[in-house]
Amino acid sequence: MKRYLCLLLCLLLAACASNPRLKEVRSLADDAPKLAAFSDLSQRFRDTYQREQPYLGSAAAQREEVIDRKRRDAYPDFIALHSAASIYLRALGALAGGDAFEYGDQVKQLAEGIKAWPETGLSDRHVNAYSGLVRLLLRASMGRSQDQAVQAMLREGYEPLQGTLDAMHTLLRYFNKNHDNEQRIVLGMLEVEIPYADAPRDRLLAALARAHQQEKVREYRLLGLRHTLAAQHIDAMRERHAALYQGLDPQPSATLQGAQP
Secondary structure (H helix, E strand, O other): OHHHHHHHHHHHHHHHHHOHHHHHHHHHHHOHHHHHHHHHHHHHHHOHHHHHHHHOOHHHHHHHHHHHHHHHHHHHHHHHHHHHHHHHHHHHHHHHOOOOOOOHHHHHHHOOOOOOEHHHOEOHHHHHHHHHHHHHHHHHOOOOOHHHHHHHHHHHHHHHHHHHHHHHHHHHHHHHHHHHHHHHHHHHHHHHHHHHHOOHHHHHHHHHHHHHHHHHHHHHHHHHHHHHHHHHHHHHHHHHHHHHHHOOOOOOOHHHHHHOO
16 A cells, blocks of 8 residues: 555656646746846945935935935835745745745735835836735735645736736836936036046046046946846746746636536
């Protein structure tokens, strides 16, 4: 009997390992760390004023200081979006692999909710999607059995995750616009001021300023590429998640269920 049970268990494990849907779910979950670029760019967005300040006049500095406070207030909500999406994907991957994933405490920290920041494009629709994803994770963290898990979590999490990823994509566009504005401020100031340091007695200062200008040009070019790559990763995640959802087994209709003896 023990040999038969072991053989049955091996067959079940082999079936799970060869299930294309489960393999694709695990693959999707394995790519969740690629979303970390969103957190890095959110932090850079939060710290914009610190980088701009040396290049600003007094009036511009006062205006930017007000905006800086708004950025810092919004930053925790941006990070919460990334956390909810990442936890969902990790939980989904663990369930597809037949593993337990303890994430209840992490989700409880997200349950306070976020709010809309209209100037960034983060709307009430995105807030609702985030809230739906957190509610799903709270339910799942309270002991959903693994035999229900993967398809049910894909089905219930489809719209909330898609909306959360859309929020992250929308914010990345806003971060990129902010990046372009910072670039204009910093490089514009250097372009204006460097010629005034070109006198013979200021030769060393001018050389240092030009070297600094070149470094900033490279920095902004690389940051522009990072924004593009981060957006591409989110787009790919949305498409793969949508494909998994569209490939789910059809649910029995209520009529057929009621007709069964």
